Amino acid sequence: MATNEQPMEPAFLALTETQLHTIEDLLSNDENSSDEELVTFFISEGIPEGSARQALTYRDRYLTTIYLNGHAPIRFERDARHYEPRLRRFVPA
DSSP states (O other), X not given: OOTTOOOOXXXXXXXXXXXXXXXXXXXXXXXXXXXXXXXXXXXXXXXXXXXXXXXXXXXXHHHHOOBOTTOXXXXXXXXXXXXXXXXXXXXXX
16 A cells, blocks of 8 residues: 555445446436435445445535545555546546
8 A cells, every 4th residue: 555545445345346336326326316326325325324424524525526446445545546627637536
């Protein structure tokens, strides 16, 4: 692990890659569902309730920022990389 990376929050460590992708996809793209609807859906996908609720704390950031796949805040907070339109590339968040 590089020195600038911070490990994933404990709430997300036990999740599968598919579950993490589901969380990130919905946080990035679902503007219409309520927080409770998202929690219910996450739980139906096998995500523990605590992890589902913790994921919602990232919702505003995912809705307003495009992150590089695998370098989003849920995975590595300090190594997050977002798209900078003026530069036309991903840069450290």
